[in-house]
Amino acid sequence: MAKGENYSVVGQRVTRVEGYDKVTGEARYVADLHLPGMLFGKILRSPFPHARILNIDTSKAEKVRGVKAVVTAEDTIKRQWGAFFADQYPLSVGKVRYVGEEVAAVAAIDPDTAEDALHLIEVDYEELPAVFDAEQAMQEGAPLIHDNKPRNIAMTIDVERGDIQRAFADSDVIVEDTFESIPQWHCAIETIGSVAEYAPSGKYTIYMNTQTLFMARYRVAAALGVRETDVRVIQSAVGGGFGGKSCDDNNAIVAAILARKTRKPVKVINTREDEFLAGSRPRVNMKIWVRMGFKKDGRIRAKQLRIIADNGAYSGKAPAITGVAALRHDTCYKYSDVKTQAYLVYTNKIPTGAFRGFGNPSAEWAVEQAIDMGANELGIDPLQIARMNAAGPGYVSPHGNRVTSCELGQCIDMVEKMMDWKTKRAGKKPDTGLGLACTVHVSGKRHFGDYDGGSATIKINEDGKALILCGEGEVGQGAATAMCQIAAEELGVPIGDVEISQADTDLTTFCLGAFGSRVTYVGGNAVRDAAAKAKQQILETASEMLEARPDDLVVEHGKVYVKGAEAKAVSVADVARARLFRRGGAPVVASGSFDADSVLQDETRYGNESGAYNFGCQAAEVEVDTETGQVKVLKYVATSDCGTVINPIGAEGQVEGSLAQGLGYALIEGLRMEEGRPINPNFSDYRLPSMRDMPDLEHAFAASYEPTGPFGAKGLGELGMDPTAAVISNAIFDAVGVRIKTLPITPEKVLKALREREK
Amino acid sequence: MKRHQALNVNGEEYDIEIEPNRLLLHALRDDIGLTGTKEGCSIGVCGACSVIVGGRLVSSCLTLAVACQGKEITTIEGLAKDGKLHPLQQAFLEYGGFQCGICTPGQIIAAKALLDSNPHPTEEEIKEWMSGNLCRCTGYYKIFESIMAVVQNKVRAEDLTARERREARIQSLGVYKSSS
Numbered sequence: 004m005a006k007g008e009n010y011s012v013v014g015q016r017v018t019r020v021e022g023y024d025k026v027t028g029e030a031r032y033v034a035d036l037h038l039p040g041m042l043f044g045k046i047l048r049s050p051f052p053h054a055r056i057l058n059i060d061t062s063k064a065e066k067v068r069g070v071k072a073v074v075t076a077e078d079t080i081k082r083q084w085g086a087f088f089a090d091q092y093p094l095s096v097g098k099v100r101y102v103g104e105e106v107a108a109v110a111a112i113d114p115d116t117a118e119d120a121l122h123l124i125e126v127d128y129e130e131l132p133a134v135f136d137a138e139q140a141m142q143e144g145a146p147l148i149h150d151n152k153p154r155n156i157a158m159t160i161d162v163e164r165g166d167i168q169r170a171f172a173d174s175d176v177i178v179e180d181t182f183e184s185i186p187q188w189h190c191a192i193e194t195i196g197s198v199a200e201y202a203p204s205g206k207y208t209i210y211m212n213t214q215t216l217f218m219a220r221y222r223v224a225a226a227l228g229v230r231e232t233d234v235r236v237i238q239s240a241v242g243g244g245f246g247g248k249s250c251d252d253n254n255a256i257v258a259a260i261l262a263r264k265t266r267k268p269v270k271v272i273n274t275r276e277d278e279f280l281a282g283s284r285p286r287v288n289m290k291i292w293v294r295m296g297f298k299k300d301g302r303i304r305a306k307q308l309r310i311i312a313d314n315g316a317y318s319g320k321a322p323a324i325t326g327v328a329a330l331r332h333d334t335c336y337k338y339s340d341v342k343t344q345a346y347l348v349y350t351n352k353i354p355t356g357a358f359r360g361f362g363n364p365s366a367e368w369a370v371e372q373a374i375d376m377g378a379n380e381l382g383i384d385p386l387q388i389a390r391m392n393a394a395g396p397g398y399v400s401p402h403g404n405r406v407t408s409c410e411l412g413q414c415i416d417m418v419e420k421m422m423d424w425k426t427k428r429a430g431k432k433p434d435t436g437l438g439l440a441c442t443v444h445v446s447g448k449r450h451f452g453d454y455d456g457g458s459a460t461i462k463i464n465e466d467g468k469a470l471i472l473c474g475e476g477e478v479g480q481g482a483a484t485a486m487c488q489i490a491a492e493e494l495g496v497p498i499g500d501v502e503i504s505q506a507d508t509d510l511t512t513f514c515l516g517a518f519g520s521r522v523t524y525v526g527g528n529a530v531r532d533a534a535a536k537a538k539q540q541i542l543e544t545a546s547e548m549l550e551a552r553p554d555d556l557v558v559e560h561g562k563v564y565v566k567g568a569e570a571k572a573v574s575v576a577d578v579a580r581a582r583l584f585r586r587g588g589a590p591v592v593a594s595g596s597f598d599a600d601s602v603l604q605d606e607t608r609y610g611n612e613s614g615a616y617n618f619g620c621q622a623a624e625v626e627v628d629t630e631t632g633q634v635k636v637l638k639y640v641a642t643s644d645c646g647t648v649i650n651p652i653g654a655e656g657q658v659e660g661s662l663a664q665g666l667g668y669a670l671i672e673g674l675r676m677e678e679g680r681p682i683n684p685n686f687s688d689y690r691l692p693s694m695r696d697m698p699d700l701e702h703a704f705a706a707s708y709e710p711t712g713p714f715g716a717k718g719l720g721e722l723g724m725d726p727t728a729a730v731i732s733n734a735i736f737d738a739v740g741v742r743i744k745t746l747p748i749t750p751e752k753v754l755k756a757l758r759e760r761e762k
Numbered sequence: 763m764k765r766h767q768a769l770n771v772n773g774e775e776y777d778i779e780i781e782p783n784r785l786l787l788h789a790l791r792d793d794i795g796l797t798g799t800k801e802g803c804s805i806g807v808c809g810a811c812s813v814i815v816g817g818r819l820v821s822s823c824l825t826l827a828v829a830c831q832g833k834e835i836t837t838i839e840g841l842a843k844d845g846k847l848h849p850l851q852q853a854f855l856e857y858g859g860f861q862c863g864i865c866t867p868g869q870i871i872a873a874k875a876l877l878d879s880n881p882h883p884t885e886e887e888i889k890e891w892m893s894g895n896l897c898r899c900t901g902y903y904k905i906f907e908s909i910m911a912v913v914q915n916k917v918r919a920e921d922l923t924a925r926e927r928r929e930a931r932i933q934s935l936g937v938y939k940s941s942s
């Protein structure tokens with residue numbers, strides 16, 4: 004059971020540290036920044052999905068009054084960059100590979116002038132044959148997108164554990180089918196943007212709404228061909244990330260190039276159209292063929308996947324995402340024999356990338372439906388199948404993922420109770436049905452080299468207030484508040500006595516940033532370590548002041564005293580001053596760090612992705628209108644095992660927000676594309692769920708404690724998004740007996756399936 | 763041609779020089795410097811740019827600044843008085859009605875417009891009205907709860923100033939227990 008009951012700050016409904024600024028409109032987002040002499044940058048994008056650039060004439064644009072610079076690849080070092088494969092340029096060199104690619108850019112005294120000048124840049128293109136379908140792109144003779152990638156294959160995975168043939172031969176029931184997902188855009192209400200400055204000494208300062216500061220610094224420096232410390236990245240308030248602001252796009256790099264050329268601060272804020280075309284890299288769409296074998300009693304015996312992942316024109320994080328889709332789910336259930344083949348394929352489309360769930364939502368869309376099909380064939384309640392196969396503490400996946408804490412079983416039990424599963428199943432009403440799915444996610448991921456760590460510094464100010472210096476940053480999810488709670492708990496000071504700095508690569512130590520549900524777990528552990536070390540210093544000095552042994556002291560509510568002698572307490576502020584203001588004095592300051600006990604995957608993809616795994620089970624009750632095909636979610640239940648809940652407001656918010664994105668993914672989101680060109684890249688064509696679309700939701704957190712986490716906590720941010728689409732599809736099948744295999748599940752598709760069934 | 767324009771925002775007169783096609787959104791943000799009003803979609807869909815003009819809720823990304831001559835404009839910056847939060851702001855803070863905060867000024871302004879004209883809306887009325895304000899972070903549940911808290915008078919009476927609020931961030935709601 005949770006060991007968190009005695010915590011004083013951890014587990015409390017603490018309001019946001021930056022909350023006051025956000026509810027009053029005072030929080031400074033990157034678009035709100037204005038520097039003296041600042042110019043505005045706009046980017047000219049390719050209108051063609053695949054074309055050679057024969058010539059660019061910028062002379063007319065340069066003559067426009069108010070234009071201060073026009074840049075093309077000639078103003079760059081023409082070096083490719085990218086998270087895993089260096090395959091994209093800041094500004095196109097030689098050819099363009101998707102509609103929206105950055106070809107040139109303008110800096111001018113105001114955005115309208117810059118926009119006008121864009122139209123005067125003359126680019127001669129020679130159109131090339133293009134390919135938009137990943138399977139076609141893999142064929143011999145398909146147009147080649149990158150010269151060094153034969154058959155347009157960016158990466159392949161081919162892994163078999165156990166003996167898949169024997170396992171299928173040994174199965175009593177085998178199901179197989181193909182499921183297709185869609186590219187989903189993050190649609191953070193704030194688009195990507197940067198304000199870049201260049202000092203003639205050679206240093207760039209970039210205010211960015213990135214969720215991964217140090218990775219941004221690394222990539223921007225690589226693209227500009229400078230040292231990492233020649234780039235200082237300062238995080239502004241971030242208006243939503245969800246993976247889309249992890250610096251796989253060129254926005255900040257173009258701003259930096261313009262700033263260097265003009266020697267003026269330059270602001271480049273994506274329009275909504277920019278954002279759809281070349282901003283946040285949408286979810287990798289995948290076509291997944293799945294085959295699963297079961298024993299008569301419902302045990303999973305074999306699983307085989309073949310994944311074709313549509314990478315788009317450049318790779319970003321798609322290689323890692325495809326890896327997750329291929330292997331991660333094998334940590335959710337007790338698997339023995341599995342085989343996965345995956346191909347990541349270039350096409351002349353918008354590059355794809357990291358989006359909350361990171362490959363998991365696509366894989367679970369397929370696998371959790373296959374399990375539901377198996378349950379149906381076996382005539383066993385899918386909830387029983389989930390329970391019977393669920394991973395537990397100590398489970399090691401076929402690929403080496405080592406599960407420490409795991410309360411998946413408890414999550415399934417809670418879903419059963421909260422959904423009133425048995426009663427509803429027994430009394431099934433026409434056109435109404437129940438569906439469920441389970442999920443697993445990581446708490447940090449060892450894949451950027453052999454490092455899965457974080458660090459932080461805490462200093463105690465002379466007034467007793469603690470300041471956390473941490474580079475993980477805040478993207479809106481509440482990381483800063485969780486960090487403050489962790490520090491307050493460890494230090495023994497009130498939450499009001501803890502502050503956290505803005506993340507800034509020049510002032511905070513290296514952190515990987517917000518991805519892989521890692522910040523609370525990895526960053527939180529680092530903060531806790533720093534706090535413990537700072538507390539050691541406090542105890543040391545206080546022991547001199549109180550003439551007692553450090554071991555006999557307690558720090559509580561900002562006071563230090565000898566156990567049982569609270570009346571003779573000194574304050575943390577007294578101690579900080581006493582330590583500093585004396586001959587040879589020193590501030591109370593300490594750095595802490597943490598590196599998860601994970602193992603980098605070897606060339607066969609065997610390893611241990613993360614230090615801890617988070618689990619969840621979700622269920623939906625839906626009603627299908629057989630006249631219109633409309634699906635109505637009557638009730639939704641989400642349970643999560645994220646270890647100790649550091650802040651219930653934040654944790655609930657993560658689950659609720661995930662559900663909205665999951666339902667959007669399942670039912671409504673997507674852009675109409677023609678020849679790699681989005682027809683209407685805006686919010687009227689790309690519909691997002693609104694308040695009236697949200698169903699009744701009940702959620703709960705398992706009583707759980709992760710021994711390696713800060714106060715028992717592990718990750719949560721992505722978990723809720725992963726299984727939702729499959730949950731809805733399984734419920735529709737239970738309701739009306741048709742299975743939708745491509746996303747999104749539109750009323751038209753449901754109607755069509757119903758009609759076909761009647762035939 | 764730029765011309766002189768007076769705008770009354772949050773009870774203050776501002777004199778600015780703008781083109782006749784200047785959008786209210788940009789006049790507020792760039793000419794006056796009130797950046798609390800946000801731009802999300804630029805086409806009147808997301809509600810991030812919501813402001814109240816002459817008592818009506820408008821999308822400032824679709825409204826010309828010149829059309830607001832002589833009307834009272836209320837933006838998010840006009841809600842807190844002397845450091846004391848408006849009950850809606852307080853409710854959003856306490857009930858977690860925001861995460862990244864980019865949609866929040868628009869959400870709070872839209873909710874204010876609703877409650878100004880209808881102080882006791884039904885749940886359905888809230889959901890319908892607020893569906894013009896998109897949020898990609900919260901899933902809307904806590905926005906709804908925040909507004910309901912104001913409707914039901916549940917927001918704590920003692921208006922805390924910014925400083926007091928910072929010092930007393932823990933609500934008296936107790937330690938979280940899982941529902942199992």
Ligand code: FES
Nearest residue numbers: 802803804809823
């Ligand atoms: S920016 Fe005005 S409605 Fe979206």
Ligand code: FES
Nearest residue numbers: 861862897898899
């Ligand atoms: S709080 Fe982030 S969009 Fe609403």
